[in-house]
Amino acid sequence: MRCRTRAKTTDDDDDDDDDESKELMMLQKEFTAFAIELAEAANEETLKYWRKTSLGVETKNDASPVTVADKNAETAMRTLVKRRYPSHAIFGEEHGIELGLEKKSDDKKHEYLWVFDPIDGTKSFITGKPLWGTLIALLRDGEPVLGVLEQPVLKERWIGCKGTQTTFNGDPVSVHGDEQKELKEALMYSTTPLMFYDENEVRYERLKREVKIPMFGCDCYAYGLLASGFCDIVCEADLKPYDYMALVPIVLGAGGKMTDWEGEPLKFVVEEEGGDGESFQGEVLAAASERLWKASVASLKKQTR
Known part of the structure; x- marks a missing residue:
């Protein structure tokens, strides 16, 4: 039997718009709330080792340092993702790429991918400078649509989500946007x-x-x-x-x-x-x-x- 494609109608366009609206709503509510859970789980691990002089430091193959805090924080976030969204892929600095349980058919792409850097600025972390951060991203078909920058020592959190204004500790923030500045x-x-x-x-x-x-x-x-x-x-x-x-x-x-x-x-x-x-x-x-x-x-x- 030969299948025929159907020309897209106005109803199809409306359905696509509805699907997009539903996805944005899920992103802005469900996934954002989950990203905050991930940040808090990472905080529990990183703050255990913050400014501990006995902190063990290893050197990776690329000559960059890594600590038990990096590893444990990423493991905690990965565990939560696999429990809540087992079909989602994960990519983290310390443990590499882990595909979800369900693959999309087109070239092995995954619809959703969580990307983690448990401690961005490990050298700062090791030397006691509180300008490191935990980075949590959610990508949809390769596009970063949700991001969290967490600095637990200073108790600062930036959240960016597609379709909404970025917030800092819950309040909207914006770049200066001065188009006259050279x-x-x-x-x-x-x-x-x-x-x-x-x-x-x-x-x-x-x-x-x-x-x-x-x-x-x-x-x-x-x-x-x-x-x-x-x-x-x-x-x-x-x-x-x-x-x-x-x-x-x-x-x-x-x-x-x-x-x-x-x-x-x-x-x-x-x-x-x-x-x-x-x-x-x-x-x-x-x-x-x-x-x-x-x-x-x-x-x-x-x-x-």
């Missing part, structure tokens, strides 16, 4: 100058010379500051999806811009179990206004010979 007046953060090398170093140095003040040392916390209107640009490289996916909905929901260095949207889709991801964007740029974002993208543009 690049030469901008205050820019990056985690460290050591994250830029080879061609990326050349591109970054060009942007650094154009801004007013380049600053370092905030890790994920800088994006929260940008979303709350306190800085202008965050420019980083050599990142993995767990370093920034949670921050995308936070910046966008605050009225800012966040893309890769080419100006393209940030997306990530898992392909197989295990490992730390395959194809992803490692260079990210966040800005507090359209003007600053466009000027930054232009400054970072690859030079052709």
Whole structure:
């Protein structure tokens, strides 16, 4: 028997709109509430070890440090996801990719993927500086639609969710959005100058010379500051999806811009179990206004010979 496709009618469009509305409602209520549960579960683990001089530190294959707090916090969040949403995939810095129980048929893509960085800024955590954070993201078909930046020592929480305004401790926040501000007046953060090398170093140095003040040392916390209107640009490289996916909905929901260095949207889709991801964007740029974002993208543009 040959099947025929049916032309989409107005009723079909209405159904699609209804489905989209239902998904947004579930995202804004059910999944956001669950993300807060995840953050609180991670807090229980990280705060056990905060400023403990006996904290054991290991060195991973990439020479970055990891502690028992990182591992335990991620394990706690993974356990909750597998219990509540067993069909969802998980990608975390410490334990890699874990596919859900049900796969979508199209190229092994998963509709929902939770992305965790239990302690973004482990070096800050180890040395007692309270500017690290727990990052929790939910991606739908590769798009980051929900993000939490949790700083339990300072009791600060940013939440970004598609279709709503970003909040800080429950109150709406926004970037400054000053379209008159020029690049030469901008205050820019990056985690460290050591994250830029080879061609990326050349591109970054060009942007650094154009801004007013380049600053370092905030890790994920800088994006929260940008979303709350306190800085202008965050420019980083050599990142993995767990370093920034949670921050995308936070910046966008605050009225800012966040893309890769080419100006393209940030997306990530898992392909197989295990490992730390395959194809992803490692260079990210966040800005507090359209003007600053466009000027930054232009400054970072690859030079052709």
